[in-house]
Amino acid sequence: MPAVDPGAQAQTWTIAAIAEEFGVTHRTVRHYEDLGLITPERRGTQRIYHRRDRTRLSLILRGKRLGFPLEEIRTIIDLYDAPRGRRSQLEYVLAQIDDRRTDLERRRRDLDEALTELDRFEERCREDLARLTH
Amino acid sequence: MPAVDPGAQAQTWTIAAIAEEFGVTHRTVRHYEDLGLITPERRGTQRIYHRRDRTRLSLILRGKRLGFPLEEIRTIIDLYDAPRGRRSQLEYVLAQIDDRRTDLERRRRDLDEALTELDRFEERCREDLARLTH
DNA sequence: GTATTGCTTTACGTTTACGTCAACGTCAAG
DNA sequence: CTTGACGTTGACGTAAACGTAAAGCAATAC
Numbered sequence: 459m460p461a462v463d464p465g466a467q468a469q470t471w472t473i474a475a476i477a478e479e480f481g482v483t484h485r486t487v488r489h490y491e492d493l494g495l496i497t498p499e500r501r502g503t504q505r506i507y508h509r510r511d512r513t514r515l516s517l518i519l520r521g522k523r524l525g526f527p528l529e530e531i532r533t534i535i536d537l538y539d540a541p542r543g544r545r546s547q548l549e550y551v552l553a554q555i556d557d558r559r560t561d562l563e564r565r566r567r568d569l570d571e572a573l574t575e576l577d578r579f580e581e582r583c584r585e586d587l588a589r590l591t592h
Numbered sequence: 593m594p595a596v597d598p599g600a601q602a603q604t605w606t607i608a609a610i611a612e613e614f615g616v617t618h619r620t621v622r623h624y625e626d627l628g629l630i631t632p633e634r635r636g637t638q639r640i641y642h643r644r645d646r647t648r649l650s651l652i653l654r655g656k657r658l659g660f661p662l663e664e665i666r667t668i669i670d671l672y673d674a675p676r677g678r679r680s681q682l683e684y685v686l687a688q689i690d691d692r693r694t695d696l697e698r699r700r701r702d703l704d705e706a707l708t709e710l711d712r713f714e715e716r717c718r719e720d721l722a723r724l725t726h
Numbered sequence: 727g728t729a730t731t732g733c734t735t736t737a738c739g740t741t742t743a744c745g746t747c748a749a750c751g752t753c754a755a756g
Numbered sequence: 757c758t759t760g761a762c763g764t765t766g767a768c769g770t771a772a773a774c775g776t777a778a779a780g781c782a783a784t785a786c
Binding site: 521523524526538542545548549552558559562564565568569570571572579587590 | 657706721
């Protein structure tokens with residue numbers, strides 16, 4: 459069992475393959491490309507997707523589940539790939555990270571609140587049910 | 593200091609008042625009414641908002657911050673006001689609560705993942721920065 | 727060869743969540 | 757009484773996130 463086979467071709471996927479795997483349509487995948495969220499290789503006219511594209515796609519979809527607009531998602535995943543060679547670039551990235559965290563933590567507070575309320579509501583319902591049962 | 597003054601008029605608000613207080617436009621508030629998310633009292637042609645409407649509005653806005661579509665938000669807040677007199681109704685509501693919780697917990701997992709990744713990324717950036725500084 | 731399968735681009739359609747006039751009612755202030 | 761300030765109902769506009777044909781290339785299947 460070879461740890462890493464340097465001669466092996468890096469695995470690639472077709473648009474139909476990743477679309478199906480991620481549970482979206484190929485139209486959706488191409489839309490993300492139009493917005494610059496993924497940039498698959500081109501072999502002639504065909505799109506070839508690499509692991510990098512899969513990583514990005516899963517980031518995009520998680521962002522969507524969290525309710526972020528695609529444009530904002532792009533700034534986020536671009537952040538992860540941004541050049542960080544110079545000090546000024548690194549400091550910019552660190553500032554962006556802070557903004558992101560503030561946003562995410564706000565969401566988590568909202569989420570926790572919603573879950574707490576839901577729990578309280580369930581309790582009330584269960585009490586009502588118990589009263590009905592006697 | 594009266595605990596509860598039964599003779600006191602319940603406090604009400606105008607559309608401009610709640611719009612400004614919640615940081616949205618009156619157009620937005622009326623849009624939520626069009627979708628049946630809030631149903632203010634009508635005094636003639638004017639809308640009169642009560643505490644109940646404010647509660648709903650804050651639920652709506654939190655739902656929006658969490659990225660829920662308005663139609664889904666309506667089913668959620670309607671759930672809180674749903675009749676629960678009969679056993680079958682209560683059991684339906686409890687089932688809905690379970691669905692909601694599943695959804696919210698999924699979101700929380702996504703959110704925690706995103707925050708963890710962000711932390712790891714920040715660490716890497718800080719290491720890079722330290723290397724630049726020597 | 728041609729028929730099918732899979733991928734491509736182009737382009738218009740749709741839904742959601744409002745923004746943005748337009749045109750009009752109403753009520754207190756001057 | 758008319759002028760604002762504030763409110764109202766349409767109704768059309770728009771941006772985002774795709775859906776949905778339409779029409780064509782390209783390789784394999786028979």
